[in-house]
Amino acid sequence: MLFDLEGVDYARAGTPVLRDFSAGLREGATCVAGPSGSGKSTLLRLLNRLADPAAGRVLYRGEDVRERDPLELRREVCLVPQLPALLEGTVADNLRFAAGLGDGEADVGRCLELAGLDESFADRDARRLSVGEQQRAMLARALAVEPRVLLLDEPTSALDAVARDAIEATLTDLRRRLGISLVLVTHDIEQARRLADWVVRVEEGRAVAAGAVGEHLGA
């Protein structure tokens, strides 16, 4: 199992977000699906220790994430947030910054290509890109860290259908070419069906179902 969550509780400002949450997320592509406000985004943040649960455990490949150095864990299990949040500077600056966190050097061209952007984006001002381009730049920046797992929070929620289809094709291609695992949060069941092998359904802070996409969502 890629991740195991065992009896996880998490509250925000006193309001419970996850309650006795238990589920397994498999290698490959797992989709965490459920309605808005059900705790899906919070769940992702627990997986790479952007937050710690008040109770319960989060295991990554069988090891409690609290036993891991949080910085190393985040470079291995990299989260791409729902809304673009790039740093000031060019796209290449952002990629070099990310690669430098692990003392590496960014292969800017390759990361851009993997994220579906051509090399001309390297010198573009990151904050002047369209939302769809910023989403791709965020993806490219995460790839510069060379993660083993990508956590993607509603990666297409702000995009139109054309841009959404392009990002989905990029994610499918990434899995095939790099062999990295994806954990994808979405409220779009169709997207879960298109991208994932395994699905965990979340409602009101609890995992209510888990299984193969074909069994739970139909073909």
Add this chain to the structure above:
Amino acid sequence: MTSSIDVSLGEVAASLVLVALGVGLSFWRRADLERDIGIAVVRSIVQLTAIGYVIQAIFDEDSLALVFALIAVMVVFGAIQARQRARKVPGAFVPLLISLAVAGAATLGLVVALGIFEPEPRFLVPVGGMVVGNAMTAAAVALNRLGDEMHDRAREIEATLALGATATQAAAPSLRRSLRSGTIALVDSTKTTGLIFFPGTMVGMLIAGADPTDAVRLQLILLYSLLGSVSIAALLSTTLAYRNFFTPAQQLREPPEPGAGTAA
């Protein structure tokens, strides 16, 4: 460089005519500042009169211990006052206290060590007051900006943490902007000094009959001392305070709301 001037209470009272003019304008334009102006006038009279007697007593005693005690009190009150402007920064008091104390000690220590001023109360008290006062303003502005930055840019900061950045790396852009905010006012006023405005010390000395060359030289010394102390205070306060926004596991204590903000 020594000079003196007698100022009567009647002359002080006469200057209140200008305050009355301000109150009248506020009333006319319904700016609702009359009460605040009144409080400011009363507080300035009470506080300056009181500190005038305290300074007189310290000068009479000619005691360095009393000078340090006075500056220590200024540092504590300065930190309390600055904390009001830094409400969004958790645990701001200790960083403010340390930054004001270090800024004051370093600046006064250097001006004495370099032989610019004698270690005497008549130099250390006024210079110490200016240094701590300006350091307080700089630290308050810097931490106020830091609080806004950490709140408004929480998404960007957490997105950087999510890549495996340390808290220091994630907060670095916000720290730079906060430091700049804290120091830019004095830097700008130093750039325009003599062109757009005359600083207070120089004005006071000229009115008191000092030689303009002496007044300018003393003013330059004070401006440079203030630039140093303000830089120290802004840098130290932000450097010490930003850590309070993060847990030891390099997490934001107050993470952004899920989906908060708008896509750029």
